[in-house]
Amino acid sequence: MHCWTELGQVPPGFGPSVVTIGNFDGVHLGHRQVLTRMVADARAAGTRAVAMTFDPHPLRLHRPDRAPELITGIRDRLELLAETGLDAVLVQPYTWEFAHQSPAEFVRRYLVDGLRAATVVVGHDVRFGWQNTGDLSTMVELGAEHGFTVEVIDDVSTPGAHRRWSSTWVRELLAAGDVAGAAEILGRPHRLRGRVVRGDQRGRDLGFPTANLAPDSDGMVPADGVYAGWLTRTAGRDPAPSELMPAAVSIGTNPTFDGATRRVEAYVIGRTDLELYDDEVLLQLVERLRPTLRFDSVDELVDTMHDDVAKARVVLGV
Structure with a gap:
């Protein structure tokens, strides 16, 4: 083209x-x-x-x-x-x-x-x-x-749909965190694309190292919460750009640690060896697992993160 x-x-x-x-x-x-x-x-x-x-x-x-x-x-x-x-x-x-x-x-x-x-x-x-x-x-x-x-x-929609397919409808669903509903209109999972930057590195200390997307990344960021999705490295070092890796993705301000900056960070399930800083990655969000929560202790947070990963594995079939 x-x-x-x-x-x-x-x-x-x-x-x-x-x-x-x-x-x-x-x-x-x-x-x-x-x-x-x-x-x-x-x-x-x-x-x-x-x-x-x-x-x-x-x-x-x-x-x-x-x-x-x-x-x-x-x-x-x-x-x-x-x-x-x-x-x-x-x-x-x-x-x-x-x-x-x-x-x-x-x-x-x-x-x-x-x-x-x-x-x-x-x-x-x-x-x-x-x-x-x-x-x-x-x-x-x-x-x-x-x-x-x-x-x-003419306007196009699925048979029996109550409204036509539109970008406005997709934005409404993403704003509500309904990435699965958005995917039904998009015909694919919703995408975020950006460069990986350094965060607070708390995830690594907790056993869940995450790739933090730069604030100027492309794609509408959906509602705060934890999502199951796929991460692909599209520019950078090995592994090859075509490798699709299962991920648990957190979107929000990290209220347990009194965070103030909204972030998108992805943990590639089962991988603690990845070096993604300064690489470009593509995130495909498949399903929202839960809203963002504030936890009373780090242990409670870690236990919930293990549950998130288990749920993400089921959603993604890995």
């Missing part, structure tokens, strides 16, 4: 293409269903399948107080988009200059001249151009003017 970070990187003469536009945060099952269908249609028509997305999220500029916490960082978003079979993704930097384009300017510059769209795939609620003045009827009119068709997609 080609990945372009500005319109000027699109090769001259690229296309014709089928283009869809969106944030695609989390690349959940609704996104994947639409994108895989779009890819199949593009293949049948002999065209290219392209997604246009934005970095940062538009609300970071327009309403920073209302900007959502992103489910996935841009790297994971691109990896997940690539899995749908797309030919290319244009990651458009969302700047004030870009935002000030009129709907007609955006369509001509990006969809017509840049990506040579034969078909544009949008939702019923599509908005584009300065102050969101462009809507579905505007896109259809501009399509007729420039020679591309507009395909409107």
Whole structure:
């Protein structure tokens, strides 16, 4: 899959293409269903399948107080988009200059001249151009003017579901600690990715050495608690990056020790020999085992940690 970070990187003469536009945060099952269908249609028509997305999220500029916490960082978003079979993704930097384009300017510059769209795939609620003045009827009119068709997609959900699949729903579930529920919409376990940094090293003293993720790690951090999951080293030393290791993951401030800083730390089950400092790791959270608790003694904490590991083994089947 080609990945372009500005319109000027699109090769001259690229296309014709089928283009869809969106944030695609989390690349959940609704996104994947639409994108895989779009890819199949593009293949049948002999065209290219392209997604246009934005970095940062538009609300970071327009309403920073209302900007959502992103489910996935841009790297994971691109990896997940690539899995749908797309030919290319244009990651458009969302700047004030870009935002000030009129709907007609955006369509001509990006969809017509840049990506040579034969078909544009949008939702019923599509908005584009300065102050969101462009809507579905505007896109259809501009399509007729420039020679591309507009395909409107319906909301996607599981049969009998009470609401459509959406990034908003995933965020609500993660905020409640329901990573298993989020996985049903994402079609995969929720991911956190970041560099391992040094913590207080209390876990090592207690017999549970942990890998602490840097505060600037990618992925929405779910509610405080203890989770069963998988850790993969994606950049660094041995073991090979492909090794999937079972883990018990703690998220919270460590109230037993009067901690004030919220942290994500993972204990790789049965491993006290790992050296992960400064390596990049990927955490996949499978199930929440319990909320964060304050213990009256270190012995009580250690006993509970042993129980957490036992429960994590059952959940992960190891």
